[in-house]
Amino acid sequence: MTDVRAYVESGVQLAMDDGTAAWVFEPERWGRCGQGADEAAALRDLGAELGTDPRFVVVERVVGDEQAFERDLAPAGEAERAATLKILEESRRETVALISSCSPAMLNFDDAVRVLPSFAGWRTVRQLAWHIVDTESRYYLPSLGLPYREPLENLADELEQSAEHVRRTVATMPADLVRRVDGEVWTTVKVLRRLAWHERSELRTLRRLIALASAISGNKGAPSDE
Incomplete structure (x- = not known):
């Protein structure tokens, strides 16, 4: 063991x-x-x-x-940065492929029995995809004091442009950032590990929701988009 x-x-x-x-x-x-x-x-x-x-x-x-481990306070190593970039690229490729495979009705699918925490409002496939980009570009990076990125109107465009923004920031940001604000602690290492975790984790839910939406559409006919 x-x-x-x-x-x-x-x-x-x-x-x-x-x-x-x-x-x-x-x-x-x-x-x-x-x-x-x-x-x-x-x-x-x-x-x-x-x-x-x-x-x-x-x-x-x-x-x-939103605290930090002592381990988070150490400067980020190049292996951690490289692992984050690799995971981000692989995860976004799958997210884009899944979203591209969905009809409008599937994007709006909501599994009514799915239990979410009280603070979560991303119930549909579309909302979950937006949650992924909102978290990376408008939560994690700004929490570390890095630039906030305004969203685009189109989800497909946002998935692409947010990914580019995040990868560029990850590749160039200082290894030893630490920011304490409103009782929270954010560091370079913390943001790298959270970025590496978040989309890859949400993809499990995204796959399940799309599979369920597809099965329902196949068994009962696609719901109306109106």
Whole structure:
């Protein structure tokens, strides 16, 4: 059994209200996160995410939403930056392909039984795609004090232009940024790991919603766009 260093944050608002998240920082596992109602559940989810049977060694714990680990305060390494860029490119390619495959009715599909945290309003396929770009260009980067990017009107254009903006920023931003504002802590490393995690994580939901929308359309006929 392999020992894996884990970093656990509790009282966070990611997949749920007041949840717990467990992270790893190794470049080969960069951006991997498990979530649950408590530390044990988050570590179990992280093990499933890694696809192995690791023995986790929790080396750091923090409490509170949008805080940072001591590990986040270290300057970002080039391996972390390169891993983030690679994950962003692969994830956006899949997101664009999925959205391009959808009819207008599928883009507006809402799985009525899907439970979201109280702060989340991205119910449809279209809204989830917008959530991805809003998070990267208008939440993560500005939280670190980097430029806010205004959205375009067209989703396909926004997916392309936001990706270019984020990749360009990731490639050139200083390795040691730290910003403390309104009780939150943001650093270069934190933003890199969150970028590497977020779209790749949301793609699981996006695939499921589109598959369900496609199945419903195939079984009952496509809903009207009107």
